[in-house]
Structures are given as structure tokens and as C-alpha cells.
Amino acid sequence: MDFLKARSTGLTLILTVALALGLSLAPVPDAFRPLPSLQRGPLHEKLVALVLPTSMSGGRATRPPGEVMTAGASAAQRPPEETEEVEQELDAGSLAAAPLPAVPTTPGIGLEELSAPTLARAKELEALRERMGAQHVDVELNCRKEGPDGDCLEDGLAPFTRALSELRTDARRAPVRVVHLGDSLVASDHITDLVRDRLQERFGAGGKGFLFITRPASAGRWTRSGRGTDGWEIERLVDSKWPRDRVGWTGVAFSTDKGPQSTRYDVEGSRVAELFFLAQPTSGSVQFSVDGKPLQRIQTRGFSKNKSEAAFARVTLPQGAKTLTLTTSGKVELHGMTLETGTPGVVYDTVGLLGGMAEVYLRAQPAAFRAQLRQRKPSLVVMMVGGNEAFFYSRDRITLETVREQIRELMSRVRANVPSAACLLMAPIDAGVRTMSGEVVARRGTQEIGDIYREEARAAGCAFWDAYAAMGGDGSAARWFAEGLMLDDLVHPRARGSDLLGHLFDMSVQRAFAKSRAPLLTVADPTGLQHADTALTRTFDKLQRRESGESLRVGITQLGGSHTASHYFTDAVRDVLSKRFGDAGRGFIAAGKASPRLEPSGVTRALEGEWRIEDALSSPHGGPWGLTGVRAVGGPGAKLRIQFCKDCPDAKQPSGRLDLYALDVPDTRAPDITVDSEAMPPEAPPPEPLTAPTVRIRSFPVTGPSHTVEVTAPKDGNVTVLGASLEYDTPGIVYDALGLPGATSFALKNMDAAAVDAQLASRRPDLLVFWYGTNEASRPDLDSAALRRDYTALLKRLRQATNAECLLLGPTDRLEQDAGGPWREAPSLVSVLNTLPQVAKDAGCAYWSPRAAMGGERSMLRWQRAQPALGHADGVHLTAEGYARLAGAFARELLTAYEAHRKAGPTSRVEDN
Incomplete structure (x- = not known):
């Protein structure tokens, strides 16, 4: 009995604290949060250790059995909003070392245009998809423009696919921009990073796009933000006292009036930076500095004495810039920064708000929402909300009719503000809850909200993608959790699960694009x-x-x-x-001039005196040529030198042979040949006199890794060298x-x-x-x-x-x-x-x-x-x-x-x- 009582007390404590945490992290007023400071500051370490499992705590997580870290996935397995970025680069060796799984790749699912490294990763995700029962679900295009007879003149993705086609045919000079709005699934950038990378690979990279000034929360990845100092005052649309009448869809205000603050961006490859800020009657300035040198100062004062409004300032970055630093002076409020290459390509903006909902984005000041969205000139706006709506609906704290009204209004606002852009709405993914017995079951309401979103997307002329069905439908969150693809909260996918969702969405977009136009070839x-x-x-x-x-x-x-x-x-x-x-051994090297392309492999060439480099393309057909179609013809006394394995350590002394390829020419004396500064004895003449130039291969035994062969033409004749090779007896x-x-x-x-x-x-x-x-x-x-x-x-x-x-x-x-x-x-x-x-x-x-x-x-x-x-x-x-x-x-x-x-x-x- 004591044991049962203790167990019951422990369960009660855990559930109570979990509820407190859930309410504290939810987008509700501070007054209703049991722990109101959780959204703005780090959790106390002891509280984290008590309540959250290892995979959600501030420490680095332990991967579940069978989970393999892959390039592009974060090494930490914390919730998306608390995952520190860890990038792993694969060199050619590691790419070659891991064989691909034998996965049938059905034609037409969208893999056709991926480059080899990306295709290799996609095949791994395909294997994971098949194992998890996830599905390839097409984008429901719907109709954004009808003709008088009711026929659809333009589908919901047409402006986007048309812009991509213009990029493909090199008929477009401006970038194709995507603005992706969402909740914490988007805030992590774990889904959208894969989509961004693939679109930029297929159509060209237009830059990093929109970035926050610093991390909007006290923890998380830095990928979609600068690295700011600690003194920024941060206000968000998800807060109870959100920044009314100031912020648009970017959702966060970063302000300072208590001394200068700064933030730094990695801008390698970028040529255009644009600052999003609030123009105020008595506002200060922002100093732009590139690689530590002042570039330009931006005044953020507004023209109106009575109101503040969203404003923008564009700056051209010098070629080769590596870092951009912003430093404030006076009272300043900034909303973000965009970085672009200035060349055609795809730019994929990600703006995810922790606790984001359609209602949260509707809190944005309408004029700022319109100004910011029009400033980006998007070809596509993606809305990925619904998860938090489903959570509140499952607790009977919101009605389905309210969910419908809010998503209808959000799509209406997007279409009205950027009527030339396509829009796409996603259904929320499946989520799970635990019963009192510990069983994981599907959360109520997710499918119902997805059905509402499908209906409203069709009515609004927006495309629709059923992420719920793609994930595997009802109960998929439980299956993903069992396979280590979901966090313990049963809401957020781990990095690998997010990659799979990104893979499925990318494939659906690619199929939609492929159907929209005929191939060029x-x-x-x-x-x-x-x-x-x-x-x-x-x-x-x-x-x-x-x-x-x-x-x-x-x-x-x-x-x-x-x-x-x-x-x-x-x-x-x-x-x-x-x-x-x-x-x-290095093998064959053709005779020729010095070449920096040979130096990485430790090979150098040098010519002294009068040399003529001939090749088979610029000469009559026929005749003896070296293996590369090149021969080096040296005049009297000319000298050619080829060195192998320059600067190689002499720790090993392998035996081997150095071969010299040259032409023996009738009535011409043999050249002088030295190997490692030692003169080689002349070879016996052929038994029959030469009647035509003949290839002769001379082989010299050597010991050690590094060797030099030198050929000197006779003082009264020419020499023709074709090349040399070095091999070891290893x-x-x-x-x-x-x-x-x-x-x-x-x-x-x-x-x-x-x-x-x-x-x-x-x-x-x-x-x-x-x-x-x-x-x-x-x-x-x-x-x-x-x-x-x-x-x-x-x-x-x-x-x-x-x-x-x-x-x-x-x-x-x-x-x-x-x-x-x-x-x-x-x-x-x-x-x-x-x-x-x-x-x-x-x-x-x-x-x-x-x-x-x-x-x-x-x-x-x-x-x-x-x-x-x-x-x-x-x-x-x-x-x-x-x-x-x-x-x-x-x-x-x-x-x-x-x-x-x-x-x-x-x-x-x-x-x-």
C-alpha cells in the first residue's frame, strides 16, 4: 500500500508540474501561466532535471537505439526550440564510405532532379519513410482564378511554379522568394532547412533570406538569426503583452534604449542586406560594419511626428564580405535582416513563433503585416499552423468554428496583401498524448482541424498539403515515437523525423512543379x-x-x-x-609546363630552355603522341624536370620504379637522363636502325616516396618527352x-x-x-x-x-x-x-x-x-x-x-x- 501511495503521489506530482509547464509555454496571457517566466528565460537547472527527460533538458541528449546521426541533422535531440545547431560536413571519403540502402525509388515521386549527394540522403529518408508507413501525398492545387465558365484558369501554386520555370529557363533576374510562417515546428528550421536546401540546389541559391536579430528565445538554434549581445529587449506576438501596432508577420521586436547593443551575421556569399525596423519619431541609428570596418550608418527616425511604421533599409555589401555587424545608437527597434546574393535563385524565409497559431499571426499590426510582406515580394506564402489549435481544441479551450474563422482570416489577409503570390496551407501533423496507464494514443482534434484547413484552403484558392496524411495518419505520432523520431512531448519531431517531413513536403512541391511544365529536353x-x-x-x-x-x-x-x-x-x-x-603510387604525369593543379598531389613540372608543347588537337591526324595527346619537344640543351611526391615524409622507404616515356627519333642522339640527380647509363641501341619516331619506355628502380626525373636534350639535337610515371611495390x-x-x-x-x-x-x-x-x-x-x-x-x-x-x-x-x-x-x-x-x-x-x-x-x-x-x-x-x-x-x-x-x-x- 505504501508503494502504491508513493507511486500515486509521484504521478500526481509529475502531471501537475507537466501541466504547469504546458500552460507556461502556451500562447496565453502571463496571468494564466503558472510559471510566467519560462518563455523569456532559462529554466532552473534543477527544475529541468526534475521534470524533463534527458532529451529535453539543456544537456546534450542521448540518441535512442538505432538512431543514426546524419549530415544536415542536429547532433542534439532537444525540442526544436531548444536545439543548438551542429553542422557536420561530409568529405568525399565519408560520402563514399557509407553504402546506400537498397530502396526502390518509384519514378515520379520527385527524386529525379536531385544531385548525387542529396539523392543519397533522399534514399535514406525513403527507406525511413517505408519503414514508418509515411506516404507521398500530392499538393492539392485547388483553384485561385476561375474563368467565366467556371473552368480553372490558374491553380493555387501557379505563381510559384511559373516563377520557378522562369529561373529554370534563365528568363528571370529577380529571386523567387518563399515566406514560410508557422509555429515551433518551423522555429527550429529542421523541416524547412531541408526544403530550402533542395529548392536552392534545383533552382539556384538566392541567399539566406530573413533572419531574426538574435534568438527570439533564451535557447535554440542560431541558424535563422544573428548572434546578438545580451541586452536586447525582446517582445513577441505570442506574449500576453505583445507589441501592438508595431510588428508584422515577422512576429518579434528587438529593441534597446539602455545603451548600445549589437548583433553579428555570417554574410559570406551575400551582396545585399536589408534591415527591417520600426521608424519612430525619436529613434536612433544603426551602424553597419563589414569585417570590422564601418560601411554605412542607417537612421531609423520616421518622417511622421505622430506615429511609428514598418520601414526598411537596403545596403550593398562588398564582394568577399564575411561578417556583418550591426551596432545601435540611441533608442532603436529592429525586426530582422534579410541577406541575399543579388542573383537569381530561391530565397526561403522561415519565421516560426513558439506557440504560433493563426490567431497569433492575426495579432500583427495590419499595416506592418502588409508592408513587410510586400517588401519581400514573395512568389509563395506557406502557412504551417494548427498544432497549437489542435492542442487547445483537445482541452476544450477553443471551438472548431473559431479555428475555421481564424485560418480563413489569415489566408484572406495574405491573399489581399500579396495578390500576385501563391499561398499554401498545411494540415497539422499528428501528435500523441499519454493515458494514465502510460499508453500513447493519438491526440483528439488533429484530423478535424486538418479537414477544416482543406476546406478553407479550397475556398480561398490556396494550395493545400496534408502533412497529417503524409506522416502516416492517425496514430503515426505513436509509431514515430516508438522509432525515436518524436520527442518525449509527443508533439515535436526529432531532427531525423523533421528531415523526413521536410523530405515529404519537398517531394510534393517538386511533383507539382514537374506537372506544371514540360521538360526542356x-x-x-x-x-x-x-x-x-x-x-x-x-x-x-x-x-x-x-x-x-x-x-x-x-x-x-x-x-x-x-x-x-x-x-x-x-x-x-x-x-x-x-x-x-x-x-x-601517383601514376602517369604528362610532360608539360608547370601547373598549380598538380601541386596538391605533390607533383611539380619545370621546363628550362627552348620547349614547344604540341597536342593532337592542333596537329595533323596520326603520329605518335603521349597518353594524354601531348608531347614536349625541347631544343638543344633544353631541360625538363618532373618531381613526384614533393615534401612527402621519408618515414617509409618503399621500393618501386620510375618510368620515362619519350620518343626515339632516327638520327638523333639520346638525351641525358638523371633520376634523383644520379645520371642513368644510356641504353643499348635497338637491333635495327629506326626509320620513324618510336615510343620508348625506360624503367628505373627507385627506393623511397619522393623522386625526380630530369631529361636534357643533346647540345646538337632535340628531345621529345611524353611523360613519366611513379609506382611503388606496395x-x-x-x-x-x-x-x-x-x-x-x-x-x-x-x-x-x-x-x-x-x-x-x-x-x-x-x-x-x-x-x-x-x-x-x-x-x-x-x-x-x-x-x-x-x-x-x-x-x-x-x-x-x-x-x-x-x-x-x-x-x-x-x-x-x-x-x-x-x-x-x-x-x-x-x-x-x-x-x-x-x-x-x-x-x-x-x-x-x-x-x-x-x-x-x-x-x-x-x-x-x-x-x-x-x-x-x-x-x-x-x-x-x-x-x-x-x-x-x-x-x-x-x-x-x-x-x-x-x-x-x-x-x-x-x-x-
């Missing part, structure tokens, strides 16, 4: 690594043997144009593979990068076949990677039939010469423009995209589309506008960051296919190359 551009299960079996077998401990060399040789010649892509892929399978990967800027597969076909085949065979490749197609896409007169015929024949010839497997990479997205006009696809991009998969199939090669990995249609435009830029301004090449991003995607796809093969077991055992 009619082309099958498959994502993922195609035919790897049949075309790469021997390579995967050898990698598996290497990983299991056999002392094997695995050779990969990549041939191509400038994408390969840049070395950024191949360096990143080499790094990923070498970390897993071992490093057997197990691992050798990845050759053989690229010639501007090259096509036709250029490789036109080089002397015997010279190419012999040199390529000397590299002992297990896998040949061919990356052509981007330059072919620029040819308006491309003969796709000849491309298929000649490329297939070339692949078969080189495979026969090397006994290697092969993998084709398609083109990146390639765009062109005339004198500042709109971008358009390269003239033969469709032909190349349709032809190369057929070439791969004909030649028995695997196939991977870089364009699909970038995100498909117009992805180059989006990569150009990314921060930092991933696509080059020429519409053809990528930046170093872009090549690294693409390499990470390729390495991950390759290793995912390898993992699938490894689990299936080896299929062959062949002689090693």
Missing part, C-alpha cells in the same frame, strides 16, 4: 552506376581480394578532356580509393589521369593506334574510365551515328589491347549563351546523352552520368549560382569545389556497386594486369 539520363554488376566484375573481384589482404596492384586509367585534365576530379577519387585499398590503387583539354573520343581515335595501345598496355589497367561527351555536345553538326560507331570500335580496341574492363562517364550539363543573353543547352547535348549509354552497352562497359549526378536539367545553372560556386561561369567546366563534389558522388556510386558485388560473392579470378 526529352532525354533519358539515368541516375546511378549502370551495368556495374556485369561490366565491372573482375575489377570488383580484385578490389575485394586487395581488401582481404592480398598484395595486389589495382590499376585505373581515366582518359578524357578538360574534366580529366584538371586533375581535381581524379585527385578526389584517387584519395577516396587509396584510403580504402592502399596507395601504390599493394593499392594507381589512378592515372590522362586528359587533354578540348579532346573528344574522335581525337583519341585519330591518334596513332599502335603508340596509344602500347603505352596504355604499359599502364596495366584493370579498369579504363572514359570521360568524353562534353565537348561533343558543343558540336552543332555532330553525327550521333558516327559517334556511336567510332566510339564503340575505339573502346573494343583499347579493351583488347589492355585486357581491361571499362566504364563510360557521360557529359556534365553544358550550357551556352550569346553576349549576356539567357543560357541554353549545348546544341548536341541531347544527342550525346542519348548516344553514350548505347555506346556503353555495345562495348560492354558500365555507364555513369555526371549530368544526372549534378541534378539533371539546367543543373549547371544551379551549380554556377551555388555558394560557393560549383559551376564555372563558362557553362562548361566546374570549379575545384564542383569537381570535388562530383567526385564524391562518383566514388560513392562506385563503392556502393562494389559493396553490392562483395555481398554477392566473387564471380571470377583472372590473371592480374
